Amino acid sequence: MAELVGSIAILIGAVFLFSAGLGMLRMPDAFTRIQAGTKASTLGNIMVLVGIAFHHPDWTLKLVLIAYFVLMTNPVSSHELARAANTILGRAAHSPAADAQRWPAMERDVMRRGAAIVLLASLGVIFATIALNYSQRSSLPELAAAYLDLVPRELGAPNVITGILLTYRAFDTLGEVAVLFMVAAGVGLLLGAGGKERDDVQAGIRRSLQETPSTEIVQNGAKILVPLIAIFAAYIVMHGHLGPGGGFQGGAVMASCALLLLLATPNYRIKLAHLNFIESLAGLLIVVVGIAGIILANGFLDNRVLPLGEFGAFFSAGAIPVLSVLLGVKVGCELSVIIERFRA
Amino acid sequence: MTIASIVLSTGLVLVLMGIWVMLTQRNILRIIVGFMLMGTGSHLVIVAIGYVSNGTAPIIDGGLSLAEAPTRSVDPIPSALAVTAIVIGLAVTAVMLAYAIRLYQAKQTLSIDAFTDSKW
Numbered sequence: 001m002a003e004l005v006g007s008i009a010i011l012i013g014a015v016f017l018f019s020a021g022l023g024m025l026r027m028p029d030a031f032t033r034i035q036a037g038t039k040a041s042t043l044g045n046i047m048v049l050v051g052i053a054f055h056h057p058d059w060t061l062k063l064v065l066i067a068y069f070v071l072m073t074n075p076v077s078s079h080e081l082a083r084a085a086n087t088i089l090g091r092a093a094h095s096p097a098a099d100a101q102r103w104p105a106m107e108r109d110v111m112r113r114g115a116a117i118v119l120l121a122s123l124g125v126i127f128a129t130i131a132l133n134y135s136q137r138s139s140l141p142e143l144a145a146a147y148l149d150l151v152p153r154e155l156g157a158p159n160v161i162t163g164i165l166l167t168y169r170a171f172d173t174l175g176e177v178a179v180l181f182m183v184a185a186g187v188g189l190l191l192g193a194g195g196k197e198r199d200d201v202q203a204g205i206r207r208s209l210q211e212t213p214s215t216e217i218v219q220n221g222a223k224i225l226v227p228l229i230a231i232f233a234a235y236i237v238m239h240g241h242l243g244p245g246g247g248f249q250g251g252a253v254m255a256s257c258a259l260l261l262l263l264a265t266p267n268y269r270i271k272l273a274h275l276n277f278i279e280s281l282a283g284l285l286i287v288v289v290g291i292a293g294i295i296l297a298n299g300f301l302d303n304r305v306l307p308l309g310e311f312g313a314f315f316s317a318g319a320i321p322v323l324s325v326l327l328g329v330k331v332g333c334e335l336s337v338i339i340e341r342f343r344a
Numbered sequence: 345m346t347i348a349s350i351v352l353s354t355g356l357v358l359v360l361m362g363i364w365v366m367l368t369q370r371n372i373l374r375i376i377v378g379f380m381l382m383g384t385g386s387h388l389v390i391v392a393i394g395y396v397s398n399g400t401a402p403i404i405d406g407g408l409s410l411a412e413a414p415t416r417s418v419d420p421i422p423s424a425l426a427v428t429a430i431v432i433g434l435a436v437t438a439v440m441l442a443y444a445i446r447l448y449q450a451k452q453t454l455s456i457d458a459f460t461d462s463k464w
Contacts, residue, residue, distance in 0.1 A: 116367040120360055127356040136348035137419075138397045144419040151420075152404050152413070160402040160413075160420040165427060176431055183435040190442040243403055248431055312405070338438050342445075 006054025013047030016040045030085040038078035045070050069228070076221035080263055083215065156308035157241045157317040165246065166323045170301035174286065177330055181283070184337045191341050214264050222264035229257045237328035241317040247327025254328065255335030262343060270340045279333035282326045289319050289326070351392035358385025372444045372454045376437065383433040387426050394422030 023036020049063045049070075140148070151163030165173050233253035240246030258270070293302035303323070309316035362382025366375050399418035404410055408417060444454065451458045 113368060116364065119367070120364055123363065124360055127360065131349060131353045131356055134349055134352055136346035136395065136397055140396055140414060140417070140419055144394075144421055145414045147420055148402060148413045148417055152410055158404040160404075160417070161423045161427070164420060164424045169424065172428070176428055179432060179435055183438050187438055187442045190439075190446055243405070244401065246427075248427060342438075342441070 002054050002057075006051040008051075009047050009054060010051030013044045013049075013051060016044030016047060018044075020044060030089065031082060034078050034081050034085070038074050042070060042074045072221060072225055072228075076218055076225070076260075079215070079217050152311065155303055155317060155320065156311055157303075157320050158312050159241055159243060159246075162240045162246050162320060162324070163317075166240075166320050166327075167301065167303045170290070170323070173327070174290070174301070177283065177286075177327065177334075180331065180334045181279070184334045184341070187338055187341045214266055219264045222260050226257055226260060229253060229260070233257065233328070233332070237325055238314075238321065240324040241320045242312065242314070247324045248331055250324075250328040251331025252335060254332030255339060258332075258336035259339050262339065270336065272337060272340060275333045275337050275340075279330050279337070282330040282333070286323060286326045286330070289323060293319070346397075348392050348395040351388055351395065355385045355388030355392055358382070358388060361385070370455050370457055372447060372456055375456065376440050376444065379440065380433070380437055383429070383437075387429055387433075390422045390426045390429060394419035 017040065020037055020040035023040060024033050027033045027036050046067050049067050053060050053063045147164055147168070148160055151157055151160045151168075155163045155167050157163040157167075233250045235250075236245035236253055237247060237250030240250070262268070262270070289305065290301040292305045294300050297304040301323070303318035303320045306318045306322070308318050315321070359382050362378045362380070362385060365378030365381060369375055369378060396418050398416065400408055400416055402408075402413070402417040402420040402423070404413060447459065448454055
């Protein structure tokens, strides 16, 4: 009975989420779309959470926390979106008619459209063949089975994916972090350097920020949400070896914290030098842990430089939690730098 | 319909939608949205390929004991690949948006038709 009630709640939630998507597609302008996206998806998400609570009563506390999170974040984000749309576009400028006038080529260029349709149709045929001939696997390939056996036994990490990312393929992960670093530097190069025009634009943005600082909704929302998001980010980073999560995911959540702070206090300048220093330090420490692996264990970035500990305990899996924290700090700093560079 | 083929078809449809948006839209920001749509579709395809019948997340805990891990878990390698793909996709998107800002500063418009300098 409880399962039926739960399933009906999830179905109602799905209907609201669908109507949110429909609203996004069919509503005429930015403001009505924001309204559709937020209102319907808030209700839809909460109905889904209620449904899950009926299926798993022991998860209720966590689900209430998630619902609280949804109720806090959705109004703040939609308010900020609407404000941005209002300042950038102005109310009159963004009507469908003005839009059509600004982008006339797209509807009329029959040749280009026809070519696109032909290309997509042929790609669609290829994709359909792939999808129809694909049969779901019923057993794991050898490599996957080997990883599933080796990660818990050799590395002592319950989360096999984290084990692969932070030990067996940790060198790739290091390269990936290097790519993120290059992007942060490249975005700085692209947006930082500029002539007089750029200075004018920046001065304009600064003036508009001074005239309209953030509203009370965003400031109070930030006060409530920033500590919660920071704790959540730390939790994700620290439990990467035990459950879903890890450095990249936690770092991204941490950067969303930086974004919210920037929205709430637009005149505050993040000190890029500090972030760069912390980020470089974390990168250096990752390499130090890696070299320690060569000396004390079997190779670069081997996690067995520290004792493996009890399987499934918080302090376990050797160097994986350490690497996870360093990676989280590094990714968080890099993404915050990218956000700050985009601001002005 | 198996779960893997539903996810696979959804991913492939998203890829097609992304390509369609990239080919037909003239606004640079919309082209970037199309690219992200294509990226999301390819993540779904990667995850779908790793799904095994009745599989659960490859995390050893109360729901999945060490002994039954090789039979009841999904393939962890595509999941690890998806993490990489998401991070690199984000990086590429950030660079594209930075270029969009520079292009807007150069011509005061985001329409791709205005940039004819290297068109042949």
